[in-house]
Amino acid sequence: MFANKWMITGIVLFILVMIPFSYLWILVSRYDDTEPDRVPRQAAIVLGAALWDQQPSPALQERLNQALSLYKDGLVQYIVLSGGLGDNGITEAEGMKKYLMDRGVPAGHLILEDRSSNTKENLKFTAEVLQKHKWTKLYLVTHDYHMYRALNYARQAGIQASAAPVHSQVLFMPYHKTRECLALIKQKVFHQ
Known part of the structure; x- marks a missing residue:
């Protein structure tokens, strides 16, 4: 009898956790099949990820390649690179700039936001950069x-x-989507 109560309690708790988590999973999967709308805009904002030995990590290279494609296709004139100082001695923005310059993007078309340390700061500090340039037509580049x-x-x-x-x-993806679901919970609970 006592074991049945624990089993029922466990099942109820599992269901109570899985329903909201499933909803969050749907939110983080929302852009899985989305492609850029291919409308010309003034700039693309690339959110930083990680540098490995002062070079963009493979995941960050994916983001940069997306921005590079938008630039080469004439869909943006500028790329805003957002990411602050990591453990590598240079900012993510500087590492991203070097990567894109090595692929033919002129330095004058790369704008750095190099103070941020998380996604919220990426966009808060990028907003200041955008205001200076009076840019309002933008792409946001990050993983789906x-x-x-x-x-x-x-x-x-x-x-x-x-x-x-x-x-x-x-x-x-299962790891990163689970981690993102937890980040959404943190965002909602702590109103970040």
Whole structure:
């Protein structure tokens, strides 16, 4: 009898956790099949990820390649690179700039936001850069699982951007989507 109560309690708790988590999973999967709308805009904002030995990680290279494609296709004139100082001695923005310059993007078309340390700051500080340039027509470049939360932070910062999600070939999606669901919980609970 006592064991049955524990089993029922466990099942109820499992269901109570899985229903909201399933909803969050749907939100982080929302941009899985989305492609950029291919409308010309002034700039693309690329959110930083990680540098490995002062070079963009494979995941960050995916984001940069998406922005490079938008640039080469004439859909943007400028690329805003957002990411602050990591453990590598240079900022993510500097590492991203070097990567894109090595692929033919002139330095004058790369704008750095190099103070941020998380997604919310990426967009808060990028909003200041955008105001200086008076840019309002933008793409936001990040991985598809990260796009929902990134667009929420963009709206909070007063940025209206169109999604240009990256569909990763190098990341293990179950891990990253689970981590993103937890980040959404943190965002909602702590109103970040």
